[in-house]
Amino acid sequence: RNSTTRPTAASMDPLSLQLSMRQRAQEMSSVLADLDEWEASISSRDKALGDGSLTLTKTAADALPAVRHSDALSVVNSDNPGPEDRAAEEADTGGAKRAKAKTKKKAKVDQGAGVGNVEFDEEKQRGNALFKAKKWQQAVESYSKCIAIAPRSAVAYSNRANCYFQMGQFDKADADCTKALGLDAGYVKAMYRRALTRSKLGSHEAALADVRRAIKLAPKNRTLRTVLKTVKDAASNNTASTPAPTQSAVATANEPRRKLVVRETDSDSDSDDDDDAEDVPVRRTNNNDSNSNGASNTRSSNAVLIEDVTPASTSTATEPTPAAPTRTTSKQPASKPQQQHATAAEHDDAATGQRLKAPRNLPEYEMAFRTIGESPRAFAAYLRQFEFGETQRKLYTKIFSAVLTHEMMACIVSALDTYADDQLEHALSLLQLLTGVSRFSMIAVFLPGGSKQTLTALLDRCAQHVDAARVEAVRNAYFATGDSDSDDSD
Amino acid sequence: RSMSTLVTKPQQVIEHLAQSVNYTPFTANWVPCSARFAVCGVHPRGTGALQVFKMQKGKLVVQAEAEKKSGIKCATFGASFYEDRHLACGGYDGSLNVFDLERINTPVFTAQAHTSIVNCIDGCGGLNIGFGAPEIVTGGRDGCVRVWDVRQAEPVAALEPASSSQVRDCWAVCFGNSFNDQERAVCCGYDNGDIKLLDLRMNKLLWEVNVKNGIVGMQFDRKEINMNKLVLTTLEGQVSVYDMRTFHKSEGYAGMTKKISKSTVWSANHLPQNRDVFSTAAGNGVLSVWQYEYPDSRKIKDADTGEERGVTGKLKEVCSKKVSDQPIISFDWSRDKLGLACMACLDQTVRVSIVTKLNLL
Numbered sequence: 001r002n003s004t005t006r007p008t009a010a011s012m013d014p015l016s017l018q019l020s021m022r023q024r025a026q027e028m029s030s031v032l033a034d035l036d037e038w039e040a041s042i043s044s045r046d047k048a049l050g051d052g053s054l055t056l057t058k059t060a061a062d063a064l065p066a067v068r069h070s071d072a073l074s075v076v077n078s079d080n081p082g083p084e085d086r087a088a089e090e091a092d093t094g095g096a097k098r099a100k101a102k103t104k105k106k107a108k109v110d111q112g113a114g115v116g117n118v119e120f121d122e123e124k125q126r127g128n129a130l131f132k133a134k135k136w137q138q139a140v141e142s143y144s145k146c147i148a149i150a151p152r153s154a155v156a157y158s159n160r161a162n163c164y165f166q167m168g169q170f171d172k173a174d175a176d177c178t179k180a181l182g183l184d185a186g187y188v189k190a191m192y193r194r195a196l197t198r199s200k201l202g203s204h205e206a207a208l209a210d211v212r213r214a215i216k217l218a219p220k221n222r223t224l225r226t227v228l229k230t231v232k233d234a235a236s237n238n239t240a241s242t243p244a245p246t247q248s249a250v251a252t253a254n255e256p257r258r259k260l261v262v263r264e265t266d267s268d269s270d271s272d273d274d275d276d277a278e279d280v281p282v283r284r285t286n287n288n289d290s291n292s293n294g295a296s297n298t299r300s301s302n303a304v305l306i307e308d309v310t311p312a313s314t315s316t317a318t319e320p321t322p323a324a325p326t327r328t329t330s331k332q333p334a335s336k337p338q339q340q341h342a343t344a345a346e347h348d349d350a351a352t353g354q355r356l357k358a359p360r361n362l363p364e365y366e367m368a369f370r371t372i373g374e375s376p377r378a379f380a381a382y383l384r385q386f387e388f389g390e391t392q393r394k395l396y397t398k399i400f401s402a403v404l405t406h407e408m409m410a411c412i413v414s415a416l417d418t419y420a421d422d423q424l425e426h427a428l429s430l431l432q433l434l435t436g437v438s439r440f441s442m443i444a445v446f447l448p449g450g451s452k453q454t455l456t457a458l459l460d461r462c463a464q465h466v467d468a469a470r471v472e473a474v475r476n477a478y479f480a481t482g483d484s485d486s487d488d489s490d
Numbered sequence: 491r492s493m494s495t496l497v498t499k500p501q502q503v504i505e506h507l508a509q510s511v512n513y514t515p516f517t518a519n520w521v522p523c524s525a526r527f528a529v530c531g532v533h534p535r536g537t538g539a540l541q542v543f544k545m546q547k548g549k550l551v552v553q554a555e556a557e558k559k560s561g562i563k564c565a566t567f568g569a570s571f572y573e574d575r576h577l578a579c580g581g582y583d584g585s586l587n588v589f590d591l592e593r594i595n596t597p598v599f600t601a602q603a604h605t606s607i608v609n610c611i612d613g614c615g616g617l618n619i620g621f622g623a624p625e626i627v628t629g630g631r632d633g634c635v636r637v638w639d640v641r642q643a644e645p646v647a648a649l650e651p652a653s654s655s656q657v658r659d660c661w662a663v664c665f666g667n668s669f670n671d672q673e674r675a676v677c678c679g680y681d682n683g684d685i686k687l688l689d690l691r692m693n694k695l696l697w698e699v700n701v702k703n704g705i706v707g708m709q710f711d712r713k714e715i716n717m718n719k720l721v722l723t724t725l726e727g728q729v730s731v732y733d734m735r736t737f738h739k740s741e742g743y744a745g746m747t748k749k750i751s752k753s754t755v756w757s758a759n760h761l762p763q764n765r766d767v768f769s770t771a772a773g774n775g776v777l778s779v780w781q782y783e784y785p786d787s788r789k790i791k792d793a794d795t796g797e798e799r800g801v802t803g804k805l806k807e808v809c810s811k812k813v814s815d816q817p818i819i820s821f822d823w824s825r826d827k828l829g830l831a832c833m834a835c836l837d838q839t840v841r842v843s844i845v846t847k848l849n850l851l
Contacts, residue, residue: 027505031846035506038827039525039545046524049573050592056523056572058618065671067639068646068690133691182643185599188514 120149120156127159139163154184161193165200173197188218192227204235252382353381358392369408379415388429400437409434409443410451417454424465427458428474435477444478452479492529500847503777503811507842508548513539515834517565517820521575521591522617526553527822527832528577528591529840532809538581541834542591545842556594560585568613568665568713569624569640576616576640578626582610586628588640599640604630612664617825620714621666627676629660637690649688649695650676658682666710666734667717679705679722699740703728707757710734711765719782721758721768727751728759729770729805731782736789736800744800750807752774756817762825767808767851771818771833778810779845808851813841 048054117301127142143160146153161176177194180187193212213226218224353372359365372378386396412434416427434440447455463471515531524547535537538558543550561582570576575591576598586603608630617623625646626638636645651657662679667689674690681704687697703724711719717734719744724730732745753773761767766782784803791798816837824830829845 024502027502027846031504031844032506035827035830035844036547039547042523042525042826046521046526049523050575052573054573056618067623067642068625068637178643182641185643 018308056248100243120146120153123149124156124159127156131163134166136163136167140167152183154180154187154190157183158187158190158193161190161197161311165193165197170200171195174201186217188214188221188224191217195227195303199231199234203229207231208235316456322416350377350381353378353383354385356382356385358382358385358387359399360395361401362402366403369403369411373408373411376411376414376418379411380418383412383415383430384419384423384426386426386430388433393433396433401433401439404434404437404439404443406443406446406448406451410448413458415452417458421461424462428462428466428470431455431459431474431478432470435474440477444480447478450474498513499809500850501779501809502846503779503809503813504844504846505547505811505813505841506844507548507550508839509543509841510839511539511541513538514797514836514838515686515820515840516561516563517579518821518832518834518840519565519567519577519822520574520824520826520832522567522570524825527840527842528565528567529834530562530577530579531564531834532563532582533557536561536582538562538578538579540577540589540594542594542627543840549788550653550840550842554591554594556589558587558663559583563608564611566611566613566626568616568619569626570613570616571624572617578611578613580611580628580630580636582607584608584630586611586626586638589628594755601638601643601645603628603636603638603645604632604634606631608768609661610663614665614668614674614713620665620674622674623672625665625674627663627665627677629663633657633660633680635660635663635676635688637676647676647688647690647693649676649686658684660721662705662708664708664710665713666720667715668713669716675717677710677720681705681804683724685722697737699742701728701730701745703765706754709758709760709768711760716771717767721760723755723758723770725754727753727755727772729755729780731802731805733788733800733802736798738792738797738799741799744802746802746805750778750780756819757821759821759823759831761828762823763828764848764851767848768821769821769831770844771821773817774812775814775816775818775837776810776812777818777821777836779808779835779848781806781851782810808848809845811843813843814839 045054049056108490123142123146127139127146130136130139130142140163142158143156143163146156147160150156157176157180161173161180164170164173164176174194174197177190177197180190181194184190185303191210191214195207195214198204198210208231211224215221215224215228225274352375356368356372359368368382369379372382386392413428416430419427456475459471459475459478462474496512511529511833512529513531513533515529517530518527520527521542526542528540528542530538530541540556540558540562541552542554544553558579558581562579563582565577565579566839567575567577569578570586570691576588577591578586578588578599580586584602584604584606586599586601586608587597587598592599608628610629610667611626613624613626614620615622623639623641626640628638629635633651635649637647639646658680660678661681664677665674666676667673667678672691675696676688676690678684678686678688682688683701683703683705685697685699685701685705685708686695688694689696701722701724703726705722705724707723709721711721711845718733720734721787722732727749728747729750730745730747730837732743734743736742750770751772751774756771756773759771761769766784768780768782770778770780772778782803783806785801789798789800813833814835816835818833818835820834822832824832829848831843831845833841833843835841
């Protein structure tokens with residue numbers, strides 16, 4: 001451990017060696033004794049500093065110079081000396097997470113603004129009153145005066161942000177919330193206000209981050225739960241890939257006119273409405289087409305031609321067998337005109353079905369089925385999204401094993417029946433998949449007669465377009481008992 | 491406590507205390523006006539470690555500790571007021587967190603400083619050092635250097651690479667030239683040997699040079715005076731000292747380099763009580779103390795152009811000692827006791843040493 005750069009021990013004579021060793025030892029012990037003494041004295045100063053009884057800082061907190069370049073952030077580009085303003089990029093890369101607690105220092109700074117400042121309090125009360133009276137612009141002016149009195153008051157900025165939010169000026173609201181949080185990083189109100197603002201502005205990720213931070217700070221706050229829900233809804237509505245928002249979209253399919261009215265007159269800044277604004281354009285064109293007839297009219301006109309499948313699926317018990325052959329024969333030519341007579345209603349249904357993505361789990365499928373299972377076209381569009389990779393197969397088999405009933409199978413058959421010829425392969429694959437579901441044979445036995453007719457016809461169609469052997473295999477699976485005339489009651 | 495060197499020089503390094511920790515410590519900083527120091531690092535499981543040790547009658551006692559979400563790479567008290575004891579830490583996840591040691595669990599300020607690890611940090615304006623507002627500067631692997639004021643969430647200044655193709659890690663930053671409320675400079679060192687000196691008041695680069703070896707440590711001899719000397723430590727065991735008083739138009743600042751070790755010199759720390767004495771902590775675990783001797787005249791005039799250029803002096807070794815087999819990754823002099831120092835070593839120990847008789851220098 002000893003490193004020597006001067007005469008080594010070996011080169012010194014024993015006596016002086018001993019002497020220097022003793023000197024060293026003495027020195028060390030004196031140094032250490034001195035250190036112990038120092039420890040004691042510094043500890044008492046340490047404690048005094050911590051208590052607050054000793055102040056060493058020469059400048060007072062409010063006498064600090066202002067934040068450097070606080071108005072314009074300049075970013076120096078390191079390859080070309082000289083300032084380059086890349087404030088926007090800087091804001092992205094320096095996207096800040098706010099502090100999680102009020103600090104003593106920040107409290108000192110804030111108190112300098114609000115406590116004991118009568119003028120400020122009066123102006124703030126005035127602003128609050130104006131806010132309650134919904135006089136947003138005047139409230140803004142009042143809070144601006146507050147800010148002029150106490151530039152470091154987070155409360156004033158936060159309140160002004162709320163006014164801007166009510167007025168719909170979300171950019172200004174965001175800026176003010178940010179300012180408030182910059183002054184008081186633990187200000188939960190400003191945080192969730194900003195979350196709502198950002199949600200309105202479309203920055204859903206940032207909004208969610210803000211809400212989560214706020215919840216971490218104040219887990220018991222009830223308001224935050226609602227804010228979180230609002231923000232989450234806004235975020236998920238935007239992507240429109242979950243069943244829940246689709247349900248509202250489906251509702252619009254069934255009652256298009258009512259939804260239009262709601263959107264036009266409602267000026268409430270509820271985040272849900274923004275998303276409906278997105279849905280409506282999809283609907284509107286369709287609705288305009290069917291407006292004159294009404295969706296139900298078009299449907300019924302189709303019903304004559306093909307859509308009697310619908311009554312077939314809902315009242316299968318009463319379906320008389322003789323009707324089957326006529327329907328079957330009319331089915332094939334009907335399938336072509338079916339394409340040509342594509343109406344608004346069909347588009348509606350198809351759009352609805354397509355909006356739902358293939359289920360990732362049982363609840364999603366159940367929800368989808370409950371929503372559109374009765375509507376063959378919509379259900380067909382939904383089913384068309386099923387993919388038959390290994391994992392998906394297993395997933396669907398599991399799902400169907402849990403919920404498949406003969407009614408559901410009947411619906412599926414009706415839906416598959418609406419497939420175009422080039423989609424029959426997919427229909428067949430789905431039918432095949434169903435054969436692998438548990439209790440399939442039982443369910444197939446209980447399949448209502450009408451459905452069995454439909455299925456037979458469907459399989460016939462398949463045989464023309466797809467591998468006949470496969471069709472035969474599927475046919476055998478479904479009609480294993482060989483009894484195609486079973487007309488069991490449901 | 492082994493016997494120190496058997497040399498005839500008066501100054502010696504006494505190894506006073508050593509303590510093992512169960513994480514890799516990266517920083518050791520004295521808590522201002524106390525016999526305590528804060529150590530930060532990273533646990534094997536990847537979480538951050540923050541411990542405050544207190545010297546107590548020949549032992550090191552853990553006074554406070556916290557586990558953080560991500561490892562801490564660098565820390566400083568430089569921007570803290572004496573009464574606050576705010577430790578600014580740069581994390582593995584690129585975050586800058588300022589912790590109040592009294593309430594160590596939640597930060598009083600946090601910002602996403604960089605997109606990847608924060609390599610180095612420095613603070614200025616606190617502890618009655620320097621004029622102007624307390625500021626923190628961080629340098630990261632993303633090649634950016636950002637200056638922060640805890641009163642504001644966004645950085646107050648930044649130095650960023652022009653193009654994303656040639657990003658060099660920033661390994662060292664330091665404040666200097668803070669002799670009045672507005673003036674302040676930040677010096678940055680990169681892994682390819684680039685040095686960039688940024689003037690914060692005018693927001694432009696004053697000086698750029700390349701020293702061929704990656705710069706690991708950097709420090710002005712004093713933050714609160716007109717730039718005087720800048721010491722850098724680099725890979726390949728080199729230490730450079732630049733005279734910052736005289737700027738030559740074409741050659742910049744004058745500097746001298748000395749190879750003091752075979753391994754990387756991790757840091758250079760100036761003695762708070764004497765700005766011409768500084769320590770170096772090397773990768774082979776050797777702690778050395780150096781004294782800079784000024785030349786007879788610090789500047790000379792160019793014969794032909796009449797321009798002044800700086801003249802560098804010499805480095806003299808005061809004492810040295812091998813304290814560990816692994817690199818001394820962090821070293822800090824105590825402002826309150828001459829010669830008292832704490833350090834963190836990569837053999838998972840924290841140590842306290844005393845260098846004696848520095849008052850004689």
